[in-house]
Amino acid sequence: MSDNSDDWTKGPELSAEEARRRREARAQDEPEAGEADGEDAETLRERRRLAEQAMLDRWIGGVLVEQRRSRRWKLFFRFVFALLILAFLALSFYGLFAAQGPVEARGPHLGVVEVEGVIDRESPANASRVIKGIERAWEAPGAKAVVLHIDSPGGSPVQSQRIYDEVMRLRESGDKPIIAVVEDIGASGAYYIAAAADEIVAAPASLVGSIGVIHAGFGFEQAIQRLGIERRVFTAGENKDFLDPFADVEPSQRRFWQEVLATTHRQFIDDVKAGRGDRLADDERLFSGLIWTGEQALDLGLVDRLGNLDGEARRLLEEPRRHDYTPQLDPFERLSRRFGSVMASVLGLSNAETPVRYQLR
Known part of the structure; x- marks a missing residue:
């Protein structure tokens, strides 16, 4: 065949x-x-x-x-699914047990609280987390001083003001010193927080200052006109869409928004003066938004001395020891927050973040 x-x-x-x-x-x-x-x-x-x-x-x-x-293929997908379940369970157990906070240290030490990254409600450097760490360090009997270890370009005015107010309250209610130590940068909202401390320490090359307020955006109204795109926005209130990047900004709206920024800037200046007092130099550039090195900031009264975290531990303690009281991050909560932010962005929903920033740009 x-x-x-x-x-x-x-x-x-x-x-x-x-x-x-x-x-x-x-x-x-x-x-x-x-x-x-x-x-x-x-x-x-x-x-x-x-x-x-x-x-x-x-x-x-x-x-x-x-x-x-x-x-x-069935075995492969079952294996991946099992790994996801195990990861979920591990994150849950970590959030419930391991992330409850550090064990209190024994003996004299510095109570350190980290203020790292952008200061924002959804970031690790949010007011609730930083304030909780400050309170833990303040209440710890072995902590001879509370140290705000700052490495941040700034961020939200509201979050910065909340931390500032808490530090000022503790500063005025007890005899335990609160020291702000600037690492690489302590600018804008981060300096706002530092100004509430009893003393500010910075390295000679640290960046300090930037006492100003910023709102940045773009205008795309001419771009969509050239592309033949029609923007459809429905509002109740004639100024409701005045920050829309696809709409023109009227002169009256521009003046109003500048007043908002100026008011926020005035609050910033008043609080820095209240925290630093007569230590500030009589220099009109202090509140112009400029940023200086630690060495320059010392001459302007923005910092009290040059140094670092290790040097402060040696200066205050015979045996240099420090303990981190910053609450540990719950990875499950961070994942949930990130997922929520991404979904809100995809769906075009507004978030609660303020457009005004105490931030170095």
Whole structure:
């Protein structure tokens, strides 16, 4: 039987009757061909049986290969799903037990609270977390001083004001010193917080200051006009959309928003003066938004001395020791917050973040 006559894999699709007639015709032709080749009918039937068996074996082999491939993919996805479940459980247990806060240190030490990164309600440097760390360090009997270890370009005015107010309250209610130590940068909202401390320490090359307020955005109204895009915004209140980047800013709106920024700036200046007092130099550039090195800031009264966290530990304690009272981050909560922020952005929902920033740009 030639390969070209294999009705299973080649040739047009046949009806049952046509297939039967073709098999009968082939059966009549094969004995003659077999006789011509010196083969009898029994040999031809055996060859046909072997060919059919081989074809069946190939089909079964293909089915088995496909089943094995399917099983491998099922095992892979089950393994990934199990890893996700384990990760979820690990994050949950960590959030419930490991992230409850540091164990209180024994013996004299510095109670350190980290203020790192952008100061924002959704960031690690949010007011609730920093204030909780400050209170822990303040109440710890072994903490000889509370140290705000700052490395931040600033951020939200509201979050900065909340921390400032708490530090001022503690500063005025007890005799435990509160020291702000600036690492790489302590600017804008971060300096707002530092100004409430009893003393501010910075390295000679630290960046300090930037006492100003900023709101930055873009205007795309001409761009969408050139592209032929129609912006559809419905408001109740004639100024409700005045910060829309796709709308023109009227002169009256510009003046109003500048007043908002100026009012926030005045609050910033008043609080810095209340915290620093007569230590500030009489220099009109202090509140212009400029930023200085630690060495320059010392001459301007923005910092009290040059140094770092290790130096403060040696200065205040015979045996330099420090303990971090910053509440540990709950990774599950951070993941949930991030997911919520992303979904709000995708759905076009507004978030609670203020557009006004005490932030270095």
